[in-house]
Structures are given as C-alpha cells and as structure tokens.
Amino acid sequence: MKLHIAVAQMGPIARSDTRRQAVARLCDMLEDAAGRGAKWVTFPELALTTFFPRWTIDDTQELESFFETEMPGKETQPLFDRARKLGVGFYLGYAEIAGDRRFNTSILVDSTGNIIGKYRKIHIPGDAQSQDGYPIQHLEKRYFEVGDLGFPVFDAGDTRIGMCICNDRRWPETYRVMGLQAVDLIMLGYNTPTGYGRLGEPRHLPLHHNHLSLQASAYQNTCWIAAAAKAGVEEGIHMIGGSCIVAPTGEIAVQALSEDDEVINYVCDMSLADGYRGNIFHFERHRRPEHYRAIVDRVGSSRSPF
Template sequence: MNQRTLTAAAIQLGPIPLSAPRNEVLDRLVALLHTAADAGATFVVYPELALTSFFPHWRIDDRNELLQFYETDFPHGSVAPIMRAAAQRAVTFEIGYAEVTPEGQLFNTASLVDGTGELARYRKVHLPGFADEQPEAQHQLLEKGYFGVGNLGFPVTEVQRARVGMAICNDRRWPETYRLLALQGAEIACIGYNTPVATPHLPEIDRLTHFQNHLSMQAGAYQNSMWVIGAAKAGVEEGVDQIGGSAIIAPSGEIVAQAHSVEDEVVVAEIDLDMCTRYRAEVFNFLHHRRPELYGPISAAMDPAWPYPMAR
C-alpha cells in the first residue's frame, strides 16, 4: 500500500494596510503561492481575512464603507489571479475572506479552492469580541457586529486523497471544533487566524498569547489524531500588533514547521496522512475507547451558577 503524503504550506502574511489596493494584495498572495509551489507544496493555507486588513479592529459606521471589505463574487472575481496560479502549479488553497450573501448576510468565511473553482465553504462559528465599540479598549474587536454566526456546520472535503476541514481563528480555542471535524474523518484542519498580542480586557494573559495559540492547536491535533495547519496574519497592522506563529502540527501534537518572522513567510512540511490512521488505531480510537453514552447530558453536569460572578 502506497504511503499517503502531502506537501503543505502555511502562508503567513505581514500587515495589510487599510489603504492597500486589492491588486497589490493579490500580487503578494500569488507570489507566496509560487514560493510554496517551488518548495514542493500542492496544498496551501492562507490566513483569516487574507484579502484585506483585519477591519473588525476599527469602528465603521457607514455600511457602504464597511461593505468594501466583503466579497460578493467569490471565488472568480475575488481571487481569480490566485486561481490561475493554482491551476498553473496544480495547487489547492484555503483562504479566508469576508462574505456578504445576496440576502445581505455577513460572514467571516473560508473556502477551499483549486484552479477550477470552489470545493467547500465554511463560515466562522465562534465569534469573539463585541457587537458594539468598547471605548476604553486600545483596539476594537467588533466581529459580533460585523459577522453573523456561521450556518454551514463544519464541512469535511476530500482533497488530494486527504479529508480536509476548516476553522477560523477563535474556533481553534474550542475543543468541539476539532472533535466535530475528527468525527467526520478529517485528517487536516486548516485554521487561518488574526490574533493580537494584547488582550484589551485581560492584559494579564498578554505574556501567554503565543503559548496559548500553539497550545490550542497542538492539543486539538493530538486529541483528535489530525494535522493542523495554522496560518497567521502577523506584525503591526494599522497600530495593532499581531502574533504570527504560523505552524504545521502533527497528530502527535508536535510542531514540525513554524514561521520565524512577523512578515510574509512560507512554512512548508511534508505531512504523513497515514499518521492519522495509526494514531486513531492505537491512541485515540473513538469507536473502542470513547464512551459518550456515559457522559450524560451536559446540562446536568454543569453548575447552574456558572459563569461565576466576580465575588461570591
């Protein structure tokens, strides 16, 4: 039996200024895809909201101004240059962007795309931040105001003999994300993210931001016997410092490749897809070792006082 391997790349992006023309951003993304392909990658993961600045960091009251950040014709008009490069280099890519539907719904979205078109779409479920401006915060996080909760579930799609799922940024912190993908047989989780160094309402964890970023992805990879490809927006973007740390993580939980800058950078690794099979047979065999029938209703196990008030 032939070993199933796939050479994958996490594309890290340095800052994208608010004033950056779309054609310049696309030129960067195409150049990075070619760099990844030159290194042997046939599967590429871009960050969350890879086509624009991370605009939820700013209050934008005018809807027409806000909608300039959203895609209406994805994938053909929006990423046609990347699709052409992907067709030329036989690459499949996953990319994050802001989506507005024909009905006017707004989503933080990621899609799997190859040279022929879109293969699958995911809309972010775990939206962080707030719907309204927080005047005391050093930067805003207005995702709850700019996006609706995703309504497509967690799709898993076969790509290049691998079962691939998608998640976006804050999704990576929730164990349900990985478990829902793993229960569908996902072998790769693609996770684009934009994560500030500073947490405005909990500054005590700022020193842990890099650690917790990798911790969540490594735990998800290990506990679900899957590869995780995390692709970041990095560096100081319009005054907001973002962490980077793009990484490719094995089912063992080990980081096998990692970015070392906060600029545009391509992180490449050959991944052994059969490692998922081996770990799922010997370490985390869901069929033989999980006992969901004994867990009981979650509501019965929860303390009704949760979340605890600041003082009791």
C-alpha cells in the first residue's frame, strides 16, 4: 500500500501574532499539501502560538491566552473545515486546558474533519523555575503536567498512526510502546532551540540529535515517521528546522531545506516495513522482555546490579 503524506514546517510565530494568523498559515500549507496529493499532514508542536514556555508568565489571563479550552474552537474551526473540504487528515500540536489541568497536546484529525485521536506529551523537558545563567529558559515543567493518555495507536483506514511530541522523540521507550502496537506511521511536532541550558553544545548538534533519534527509532520499530518543526528565529531564539519524513530503513526520504513555512511530501510505500518486521525486528521471535525489567522498574541509573 502507498500512502502520500506531508509535513508542514512553520517559521517563527511572534508573541503578538493572533490565533487567526497562525491558523491562516496552517490552512495555506494544508492547501499546498493537498494540491500535491497528500492525504495526511503533520503540523508542529504548539503550532497555534509562539513557544511561550521560554518566559516566566505570572499573569493568569495572559498565560491562558496561549491555551485552548476546546478543540475545535471558534478560531481553529477553519482548519477543520478546510481539511474536510480537501479530504486531508492532519496532526496538530497545541496547549490544552482540561478543567484545572494543563497539557502539551496533539490531536489526530481525519479527512472528514473529525478528531480520531489525542495524545498528551509525557516526557516534559526543562524546568519549573527560571535557571540562573541559562542563556535560554525552557519552562515546560512550569506550565504542563505529564500526559495521562499513554502512547496509543489509532486506526486510520488501513494505517495505524501514533503520535508523540518533541522531547518524546529522544526516548526509545516512546517508539517501542507504539511499535508493540504495530504502528505504521508516527507523527510528531517539535520546537527545539539551539543553545539551551549549560550544555555548551556546538550549534550543529541539536539538528544532528534530532535526526539521529528519528532515524534510529524508525528503523528499530519498523515504521515511518513524519516530523514537523517550528523553526527559525522566534522572539530572538533560534530553533532548528530539519522537518523530515523517515522510512523504516532509517533513511530520510525527504527533508525541509528552510527554516520558514515549508511543505515537504513523499509517497510512502508502507510495505517497506514488512521485511524488517518479518526478520530482524520480528518482535515475537526475538524480544526477551524477561531481561528488560530495569527499563520499567528503575527510573534513574545506578551502579548496583539489577
């Protein structure tokens, strides 16, 4: 089976930009992707606003202006309407308020404009308070709870689709849990800055680590991965691009070349995973979970034997 998918990378969103402006950009890229024949589109993490966790925001009203209380809402409904008109499904990342709880969330919307899946980010990076000496603050732990929906996989016609968000992509457990559910395609969005914390990383490494994580995980879990960045210099902070579609071979099939709004697409041969699932990564034949207890029983590393 062939599946035509697209990734819609976004350039910067200013703090002063409105939800309507962001949605208009998403709609334009959805049109572009549909015009190329794509049936699914991946949008970035927190695609409706600037990446607000870089600031300490004490004003409750301002903070809540970055969150969605319903989906779709009045300002996001046009994206759902456009998807229905075009017959294209999509992944969308946004900040969610659910009662008195806040999550970094993504949804899966089918070609009829209906939500068929939801995921809440589990691996929350950064800090709960500003850190002295950090050139860039990353305060997701201040604003988001750990997701409570696990890593579900959703039936979308003949394709099983899973989701994750940004920092989740660095953790092998993310993909293996979905791989064990026979996932075919994993969609994810990210907002990744260069120069975070005190690591002192060379500027090229965040993009290298991004692709390293995606390529290894696609190969080891025999699935396609569609990853969308919010990129460029946003409110003075540089964020990596590198949006891409990765094959089950671990190869990058197509990659964005800019750090602005850009659509990339690829006709994916979903049967490409079959050889790996039936041989090297035939889980039922080769996995030995009785020897993996440390993965779930121990959170941090230790010198003591297990």
